[in-house]
Amino acid sequence: MGVVRIGQTEVAYELRRSAAASERRITVTPGHVEVLALTTDDDAEIDAFLDRKRQWLFNTLRELETKTSKRAVVPRFMTGSKIPYRGRMARLTVRRHDGAHIEIDYRNGFLVDLPSWVREADQDAIVATEIKLWLKRRVRRDVMDIAAAYRRRFDLRPRTIRVADMKTGWGACGPTGSILINWTLVFAPKTVLEYVVAHELAHLTVRSHGPDFWAHMATLMPDYERPKGWLDTHQGALDAAFLDVSDKASALATGHG
Template identity: 80%
Template sequence: MGIVRIGQTEITYDLRRSSTASERRITVTPGHVEVVALTSDDEAEIDAFLTRKRQWLFNALRELETTTAKRAVVLRFMTGSKIPYRGRMARLTVHRHGGPHIEISYRNGFLVDLPSWVGEEDQDAVVSSEIKLWLKRRVRRDVLEIASSYGRRFGLKPRSIRVADMKTGWGACGPAGSILINWTLVFAPKAVLEYVVVHELAHLSVRSHGPDFWMYMAKLMPDFARSKGWLDQNQGSMNADLFTSTRPIIDAT
C-alpha cells in the first residue's frame, strides 16, 4: 500500500502491476484507490506518474464524496459490507468457489458464493444484482404468505397481488381489487411489510382513509400503529438507490 500526499491530505492506494496493461491508470471507487502500473515501471516512474495525477486524484475523490453523500448506497459489495434487510444492516460475506453458479444464502447475514469466472472488476455489479434479485424473491414470498394468512382469517380475497418497483407509495389497491406492493419494503422490519399488505387488503372492504378505515385496520391488525409509525419515520431511507453502486472514476496516462 502506498501513500500520495496532497497538501495536508494523505491518500492511500493499492499498487497493482499488470503485464497486459498498455498504460498506467488510476481507478477510484468509494473507499478504495487502485494504481495500475506497467511491469517495467520502477518506483521513480510510478512516483512521477502519481505526481502528475495528484490534482486529478484529489478532484476525483471530492467528486465521489459529493455523489455518495447525496444518497444512501451500499458502497462496495464485498466481505464486511452491510446490506439493509428487514430493519437491520446484515453483514455480507463473499466466498470464491470453483462451481458454475452464484449461490446466495442468509443466516445472520448474507453469504454469496461467487464463481471464480467472475472477474474482480465485475464483483460489485454481479453481487449487487444477485442480492437485489434474492431480496425481490424473498419479499414476494413474504407478501403472498401474509396475504394468504389474512385472507383465510378475514375473508379478504384480492383479484391479484403483485410486488414491483413503485416510483411513489408503498402499496396500492386498484378499483378491481388488484393489489400492488413496493418491493423495497424488504428493507423494513417484517411487521412493517405486514402492515402495508394488510392496509391494502383492508381497502377491499373500505376504500377511503376515514375513521371507518382505521377502525377496520385495528380489527385486522390491533398493533398496526407501531409499524405505521416506523414507516412514517424511516421511509426516506428506503429506496432502490441503495443498490445503485457508484460508478468508478478512471484516469490513465
C-alpha cells in the same frame, strides 16, 4: 476545474465543451458537478450562465445531500459490508468456489459464493445484482404468505396481488381489487411489510382513509399504529439505489440554459 461561489460555499466543477451541444447544461452527480458549454462560449458567457443557475445549483446540491444521507451506504460489495434487510444491517460474506454458478443464501447475514470465472473487476456489480434478485424473491414470498394468512383469517381476497418497483407510495389497491406492494419494503421490519399489505387489503372493504377505514384496520391488525409510525419515520431510508452499482454515476438532475 472551475469554481462557482454560492454564498459562503465554493463549488468545484468540471468544464467540458461540445461542438454537438445545442445548449449549455449543468449535470450534478454524487461528488461531481459538470458544466457543458458550447465551443463558441467565452469565459464571460459561461460565468453568466452559472450566475443564472446559481440558485438551481444550490437547491440541487442540497437535495442530493439530503437524499444521499438517508440512503444505505455500501461502498463495496465485499466481505464485511453491511446490507439493509428487514430493519437492520446484515453482514455480507463473499467467497470463491470452484462451482459453475453464483450461489446466494441468508444465514444471519448474506452469503454469496462466486465461481472462479467472475473477474475481480466485475464482483461489485454481480454481487449487487444477485442480492437485489434475492431480495425481490424474498419479499414476494413474504407478501404472498402474509396475504394468505389474512385470507384465512378474514376472507380478504384481492383479485391479484403482486410486488413491484413503485416510484411513489408503498402500496396501492386498484378499483378492481388488484393490489401492488413496493418491493423496497424488504428493507423495513417484517411487521411494517405486514402493515402495508394489511392496509391495502383493508381497502377491499373500505376505500377511503376516514375513521371507518382505521377502525377496520384495527380489527385486522390491532397494533398497526406501531409499524405505521416506523414507516412514517424511516421511509426515506427504504431506497434501493445502493444496489444499482452500474448506475452510481447517474445524475440527480440536469440544468439547461
